[in-house]
Amino acid sequence: xxxxxxxxxxxxxxxxxxxxTLTAGPMHGYSIAQRIQQRSAEVLVVEEGxxxxxxxxxxxxxxxxxxxxKSENNRRAKFYSLTxxxxxQLEAEMAIWKRIHRAISLVLQAA
Numbered sequence: 632x633x634x635x636x637x638x639x640x641x642x643x644x645x646x647x648x649x650x651x652t653l654t655a656g657p658m659h660g661y662s663i664a665q666r667i668q669q670r671s672a673e674v675l676v677v678e679e680g681x682x683x684x685x686x687x688x689x690x691x692x693x694x695x696x697x698x699x700x701k702s703e704n705n706r707r708a709k710f711y712s713l714t715x716x717x718x719x720q721l722e723a724e725m726a727i728w729k730r731i732h733r734a735i736s737l738v739l740q741a742a
Contacts, residue, residue: 645677645685646694647728650713650721653695659708660686686711694720 652658652666663686664677689695694717702708713721 644728645681646689647721647724648675648677649682649685649689649711650694650717650724653711653713653717654721657698657700657710657712659700659702659710661702661708663711689717692720693717 648667649663652663652670655666658666660679660682664679664682667675667677686695686697690697690711693714695711696714697709697711699707700710
């Protein structure tokens with residue numbers, strides 16, 4: 632992979648990224664994907680084929696809710712919001728991610 636290519640998300644990290652993104656408030660799918668791409672300095676790109684199945688799965692688990700509304704360009708869109716269970720899941724996912732990040736850093740720093 633060259634430095635200019637987009638990074639593929641590790642399995643399981645998309646939940647974390649979506650939950651964290653929704654802490655800013657309700658958003659439709661396209662806005663969630665855009666926000667993740669912008670906040671990652673254009674490195675992480677969430678494709679529709681990954682985003683929507685993840686959103687549906689998270690909604691079924693009760694981590695997010697969805698409500699129809701109007702987007703910025705006046706189109707009908709489903710807006711996703713974080714639930715109380717989603718906030719708890721975010722905390723759990725963050726703890727796991729911190730442990731993984733620390734473990735990988737330790738391996739990379741090893742002589």
